[in-house]
Amino acid sequence: MFIGVPREIKNHEYRVGLTPGGVKELVLDGHQVLVECGAGAAIGLTDADYAAAGAQMTANPQDIYANAELIIKVKEPLPHECAQLKAGQVIFTYLHLAPDLAQTQALIASGCTAIAYETVTDQKGGLPLLAPMSEVAGRMAIQAGAHCLEKAQGGRGILLGGVPGVLPARVLVLGGGVVGVNAARMAMGFGAQVTLVDTSLTRLKELDMLYGPSLKTLYSTVDNIERELVHTDLVIGAVLIVGAAAPKLITRAQLALLPKGAVLVDVAIDQGGCFETSRLTTHQEPTYEVDGIVHYCVANMPGAVASTATFALINATLPFIKALANLGWKAAMRENAHLAQGLSVHLGQVICPAVAESHGLAHTPLASVLASD
Ligand SMILES: NC(=O)C1=CN([C@@H]2O[C@H](COP(=O)(O)OP(=O)(O)OC[C@H]3O[C@@H](n4cnc5c(N)ncnc54)[C@H](O)[C@@H]3O)[C@@H](O)[C@H]2O)C=CC1
Ligand SMILES: CC(=O)C(=O)O
Numbered sequence: 001m002f003i004g005v006p007r008e009i010k011n012h013e014y015r016v017g018l019t020p021g022g023v024k025e026l027v028l029d030g031h032q033v034l035v036e037c038g039a040g041a042a043i044g045l046t047d048a049d050y051a052a053a054g055a056q057m058t059a060n061p062q063d064i065y066a067n068a069e070l071i072i073k074v075k076e077p078l079p080h081e082c083a084q085l086k087a088g089q090v091i092f093t094y095l096h097l098a099p100d101l102a103q104t105q106a107l108i109a110s111g112c113t114a115i116a117y118e119t120v121t122d123q124k125g126g127l128p129l130l131a132p133m134s135e136v137a138g139r140m141a142i143q144a145g146a147h148c149l150e151k152a153q154g155g156r157g158i159l160l161g162g163v164p165g166v167l168p169a170r171v172l173v174l175g176g177g178v179v180g181v182n183a184a185r186m187a188m189g190f191g192a193q194v195t196l197v198d199t200s201l202t203r204l205k206e207l208d209m210l211y212g213p214s215l216k217t218l219y220s221t222v223d224n225i226e227r228e229l230v231h232t233d234l235v236i237g238a239v240l241i242v243g244a245a246a247p248k249l250i251t252r253a254q255l256a257l258l259p260k261g262a263v264l265v266d267v268a269i270d271q272g273g274c275f276e277t278s279r280l281t282t283h284q285e286p287t288y289e290v291d292g293i294v295h296y297c298v299a300n301m302p303g304a305v306a307s308t309a310t311f312a313l314i315n316a317t318l319p320f321i322k323a324l325a326n327l328g329w330k331a332a333m334r335e336n337a338h339l340a341q342g343l344s345v346h347l348g349q350v351i352c353p354a355v356a357e358s359h360g361l362a363h364t365p366l367a368s369v370l371a372s373d
């Protein structure tokens with residue numbers, strides 16, 4: 001198969017969809033891999049490394065969009081990338097379509113087959129291709145939040161861990177999945193007082209067994225969250241309903257409950273965000289203020305630690321990329337029902353039910369697509 005890897009072009013996005021090690025595996029399987037020059041340069045993966053692994057290199061991303069049967073990326077295709085996609089071509093990347101009607105329409109119009117990393121599942125009900133980036137973003141959320149709590153960033157001027165004789169900051173984590181648990185672990189490591197809420201009692205029980213009294217757990221209700229906000233310095237938004245737009249857990253009116261200079265880090269922003277006042281920001285300008293509350297809403301947080309994040313991502317994606325390349329997407333999905341959950345858009349039809357529902361669009365059942373020739 002002809003596989004293409006364009007350079008990522010989103011703001012401060014330095015990750016790359018395939019490492020030279022990944023290229024080597026695919027070339028050994030008999031595939032042809034075309035990589036855009038400089039795709040891995042920011043994290044020390046040189047064009048020479050890719051060439052040595054067996055890739056062909058091009059300075060022109062249009063060569064990739066014109067010729068590749070399978071395109072491997074990290075972030076969602078931007079409008080001019082969507083415009084180059086076509087029927088018969090597969091793109092495998094993060095898409096986050098539920099909050100993004102324009103991208104959904106562009107992928108429909110392209111006729112391509114778009115497979116989303118973030119909805120591929122595993123036997124345990126997890127999201128194996130989202131998890132590595134959720135680990136990174138969850139851990140980063142505490143670094144980012146601690147920085148935002150500094151006065152110069154608009155924050156309350158509170159040190160996360162406090163010092164002897166002065167209490168540490170209070171951190172509220174909304175959602176106890178992969179992002180939430182990684183954020184909670186980092187915050188506890190800093191010495192902060194951490195409370196985590198979730199709607200899953202099973203999950204809260206697991207976390208209680210894991211962390212004991214150093215982590216306070218609370219069932220997620222409006223009332224419980226409101227009572228916490230009154231004394232919270234840093235809130236981490238880490239909820240997810242797979243494929244769907246994030247539920248809004250803090251309204252604009254509820255911002256008034258927080259102390260002035262408190263910080264909201266909305267990791268769930270890629271699914272539309274879980275605070276009413278969230279709007280997308282970039283690494284270049286990561287924060288803004290609403291009613292005296294600092295908001296950090298960067299949708300590609302792991303892009304900032306692109307070296308760690310790229311290797312973590314490829315560890316998870318490579319087996320699926322190999323299956324798509326070796327078998328073709330349809331046979332690979334017939335063989336692996338978990339990979340099939342990634343199919344979002346195909347030949348102008350929306351396949352992911354949660355995406356269709358978010359935009360009020362018709363949805364074509366996965367089974368009927370996989371049953372057809
Ligand atoms: N901004 C960024 O750079 C990144 C964003 N993310 C995003 O972070 C979000 C969380 O991802 P994961 O932790 O991997 O998901 P996950 O599925 O592991 O965890 C989500 C948790 O939210 C809980 N939840 C759902 N509704 C809730 C509610 N109303 N109240 C409290 N808890 C609720 C679920 O029970 C689950 O435990 C996703 O939107 C993901 O796309 C992930 C990586 C990077
Ligand atoms: C998950 C995601 O959107 C990211 O890593 O940027």
Ligand SMILES: [Mg+2]
Nearest residue numbers: 270299300301
């Ligand atoms: Mg994202």
